[in-house]
Amino acid sequence: MSQHLIKDLIPREELLDSGHLACPGCGAALAMRMVLKGLGENTIVALPACCWSIIAGPWPQSSLHVPLYHTAFETGASVASGIKAALVARGDTETTVMAWAGDGGTFDIGLQALSGAAERNEDFIYCCYDNEAYMNTGIQRSSATPWGAWTTTTPAAHPEAHPKKDILSILAAHGIPYAATATIAHPDDLIAKIRKAKGIRGTRFIHILAPCPPGWKAGDDETIALARMAVKARVFPLLEVEAGQRWRITLDPPREPVGPYLRKQGRFRHLSDADIAQIQELVDRRWETLERRVRDGG
Numbered sequence: 001m002s003q004h005l006i007k008d009l010i011p012r013e014e015l016l017d018s019g020h021l022a023c024p025g026c027g028a029a030l031a032m033r034m035v036l037k038g039l040g041e042n043t044i045v046a047l048p049a050c051c052w053s054i055i056a057g058p059w060p061q062s063s064l065h066v067p068l069y070h071t072a073f074e075t076g077a078s079v080a081s082g083i084k085a086a087l088v089a090r091g092d093t094e095t096t097v098m099a100w101a102g103d104g105g106t107f108d109i110g111l112q113a114l115s116g117a118a119e120r121n122e123d124f125i126y127c128c129y130d131n132e133a134y135m136n137t138g139i140q141r142s143s144a145t146p147w148g149a150w151t152t153t154t155p156a157a158h159p160e161a162h163p164k165k166d167i168l169s170i171l172a173a174h175g176i177p178y179a180a181t182a183t184i185a186h187p188d189d190l191i192a193k194i195r196k197a198k199g200i201r202g203t204r205f206i207h208i209l210a211p212c213p214p215g216w217k218a219g220d221d222e223t224i225a226l227a228r229m230a231v232k233a234r235v236f237p238l239l240e241v242e243a244g245q246r247w248r249i250t251l252d253p254p255r256e257p258v259g260p261y262l263r264k265q266g267r268f269r270h271l272s273d274a275d276i277a278q279i280q281e282l283v284d285r286r287w288e289t290l291e292r293r294v295r296d297g298g
Contacts, residue, residue, distance in 0.1 A: 009188050011037045020063035022055045025220025027210030027227065028129045029055055030184040032064075032100065035127055035208075038194030041066055043096045044083055048076035048110060050102035051136040051212075052129075074109045076101040077117040080124040096198055097124040103144035104134045107165050118174040121202040125194075128167070128205070131212035139215045146235075147282065148275055149267050151215075156270035163282060168207055168241065172298075175244035177202040181237065183209045185227035189238055189250055196240075209236045217266025229261040234287045245298040249290070258283055 015036035022029035028051055036043065044067045047053060053070060057063050071079040080099035087095050101110055106128040114126060133151050134140040141151040143165040154160040171179045177200045182190040190208065197204040209227055213220040230236040231251065235258060238251040258280050262268040271279075 010034070010191060011040075013037065013041075015041060015043075015065040017063040017065070019057075020055050021057055022051070023212075023214060023220070025211075025213045025223045026051075026055070027131060027184050027212060027223050028052060028102070030223070031127075031129045031190075031208045031210045034184065034187050034190050035098070035100075035194050035206075036064070036066065038191040039096050039098065039125075039198060042094060043067075043098055044087075045069065046071060046076055046080040046083055046097065046099045046124075048079075048099075048101050048105045049073040049136075050100075050105050051131070052100060052102070054136060073105055075113055076105055076110050077114040077122070077124075077126060080126065081117050081120075081122040084122065084124050099124060099126045101126070101128055102135070103128060103130045103132060103167075104142045106130075107143045107167050111170075114171075115174065118171060118176050118203045118205070121176060123201055123203070125197050125204045125206065127208060129208050129210040131210050131215055132164070133212070133215050135212045135215045146279075148271050148279060150217075150270065151267070159270065166286075168205070168239075171205040172241040172244045172247075174203070176205060178240065178242055179205040179207075179244075180240035180250075181207045181209070183227040183231060183236065183238065184211075185224045185231065186238065186251060193240060193250075215267070217269070218264060222264065226261070226264060229256070229264065232256040233258045233261045234283050235261060237287065237290055239290065239294075241298075247290070247293040247298055249294060 016033045046069050062068050076099040080097050084097045132144045139151050140153045145160045147163045149160045150156050180193045211223045211226040232253050233256050239249045241247050
């Protein structure tokens with residue numbers, strides 16, 4: 001898509017102030033900026049403990065121009081459910097409620113509440129900004145941490161030994177109306193999916209890859225490039241799932257090997273060529289599974 005068309009697609013209105021407390025190059029801050037542009041000002045955010053608890057700023061200030069409700073780590077989905085129920089009780093069926101959580105509060109600590117809300121098909125959007133570790137508390141591994149990655153709890157001598165949890169398949173298995181992946185490197189795709197989700201009732205789940213320069217040991221000017229490389233290497237496919245059954249790849253660029261993507265990040269510096277070949281095999285198998293789902297309808 002041309003730069004002209006992208007500029008036309010992205011609203012000019014800013015609902016995130018520039019004076020927030022994110023690190024330079026923070027993918028999570030860029031993700032929030034784009035998502036709020038897609039949702040508009042008639043939005044309420046439920047925010048469990050995560051990097052964004054800090055980024056938003058200390059009470060009573062907030063870097064967001066929409067109402068923000070801070071809550072406990074495990075309760076993003078349950079609080080969003082309650083906010084939506086309260087709005088409906090007041091006769092407000094138009095305000096969008098969004099739960100906004102990191103991978104720790106989604107893949108791990110918040111999964112029980114999210115699964116329960118998805119099973120009930122609660123009417124809110126759940127956005128997970130995924131930086132692949134518990135970054136706010138010192139870069140500890142989460143179940144979103146990729147195989148082979150360094151974190152402070154999976155040091156280079158004993159790196160992450162389990163593949164990343166397939167959170168989108170887990171949410172799609174609940175049969176929710178809409179689930180999708182997105183990245184900050186493709187704002188047209190991200191905002192289109194947010195707008196589509198906004199027009200749907202029920203539980204909607206958006207999984208956003210949001211590189212973290214300190215946690216990924218990368219330059220703060222490389223955030224967008226890393227997110228783009230993740231898509232091109234098929235490490236993070238861009239797709240959407242409707243009603244848990246209709247799978248569709250929304251962007252399929254020419255395939256690139258995973259090696260350059262991994263070598264660009266210090267958290268993978270310890271990997272051998274054999275390790276990278278193993279990751280490539282894992283990525284290829286997952287892509288084959290995705291293509292079957294697209295072809296067979298789930």
